[in-house]
Amino acid sequence: MRSLDLRLLAVFDAILREKSVTVAGESLGLSQPVMSQSLSRLRDYFGDQLFVRTSEGMMPTPRALSLASSVGEVLGIVSQRFEPPQAFDPCTSSRTFSFFATDFAAAILVPSLMARFRPHSPNLRVRALPMRPKGMDEALESGEVDLAFGNLSEFGTGFYQTGIYHSDYVCLARGDHPEIRRALTVQQYLSASHALISPLPPGYDGLEKFLRDMLDPARIVLCLPNFFTVLTFLPQSDMLVTMPRRAGTTAARIIGAQVLELPVKIPGFDVKLFWHERFHKDLANQWFRNQVREAFNDR
Template sequence: MELKDIDLNLLVVFNELLRQRRVSAVAATLGISQPAISNALNRLRKVLGDELFLRTSKGMTPTPFAETLAESVGYALGTLHDALNVKSGFDPSTSTRAFTVAMTDIGEIYFLPGLMKHLAKVAPGVSISTVRNQSDALRDEMERGNVDLAIGFLPDLKSGFFQRRLFRQKYVCLFRKGHPLAKTGMTTKAFLDSEHVSIVAEGTGHGMVDAAIQRAGHQRNVHLRVPHFVAVGHILQTTDLVAVVPEAYAVRTLAPFDLVSAPCPLKIPDITINVLWHARNHREPGNQWLRQLVFDEFSI
């Protein structure tokens, strides 16, 4: 098939149907009628020789062939959009651009103080919004251009993404200064006998902690599970619970919450903290500037 054989507008409809899965929603987004959307879909079906979408109780469900086209079509349309709207450059000193960066609550604690301090000096008009970096939703949001960068441990973001390593990170045990372990030391037996708080952090790679412990033939004595790290310091400060956390988080919470850390007696693989961006933004000047700033400020 040659490009001259297909109307680009049909691919725009295709891309929106992949994203929204409902003809009415696509019609509203593109500002055209529902019959026009249906007509465009029928034309594209004839050109490609596939049903592409099937009506189900959950909306318009893509066929396997449509799913194979999804990433390539989204990337191509995004690249074309950026090329038509790109500016000659990016001047951080005068820009008032608002960037959206995906990171966990650990990322906010570790990165944002230094990042915002640096931006105040070199780009006072630039603003940052953060969103959670749960990989399933994040992939779609970055493909659409709604999220500029992601920072963290995100092993599931591969195809269609670039990444640059900031630093490697090990896991440590974290507990209050008055904890009995502060005197006896953290042995394997003490670790397994202790009561733990487990941080689920769904959609990130941190679920590997319990998986690694189970592979070693052990099971933690978990008394509390929380979905994120934000309250862990407060919890550890007033209980005898133990948490297994990335060292960067431990460093930021030791003094404020009067905690201590110790090496984990069970082997948990180190993690790599990366800055990631979608291929559609690879050559976009503002994105290039921000990710280089993050790298220069935080890489080790």
């Protein structure tokens, strides 16, 4: 059986509806010659005139009338299956959005996100996941996780990225530190005891290498598993902690620590947002990306 171009069925349906080849062409955005050629192909395929010119317009033959319901059904199925995606409605959606981030990045972002979601999107859920040494790219590609953000470089082809902000580092000392107040000298920094987050999450390990190269090994007294543990030990310690600025200022606000500018030069870094190309046009993913960008801008 010869194949039939689905576009010809749209021509059939339009002529049946409008009773005019010209008007049908206008409704489809097709010229008169294209419509005439399409009608000729339809007649050839079905072996029938299908539409005959009368005083009341192009009227269907009995064969055309017998085809009408089937043509409408086929066009309906095609329209339903291939129509443009409906806009994502956060007000009614119960979707769970997920992202990879460091513990402190999640602590900074989540309150802003939830404040945005709750008034108008009460059914949305958020899942924050820790950075992984391996497998983040596969999770983003499969759709298991929507986004990743941080100082990341391991994502290769097939991923989109956009910059969120540039960060440098600051040093934290407890608020009533006996020797350090408001400012920090190079000598104080190099001679002080330091706590180090180790191992740092993917993308941040350059800080650990820099500090280990710069400081006397005896000055690194404590290694912590994550940024969050700074909150529990620093108020009772005279040690210093070097942290990304946003994480540091957030921690200092919670525990009343001093935020000190570094007296040594440590290169900063760019925090970026990453997603897989499979979901670049996904309306829900687009909406979530915008929410993350705006939440960080609120900080």
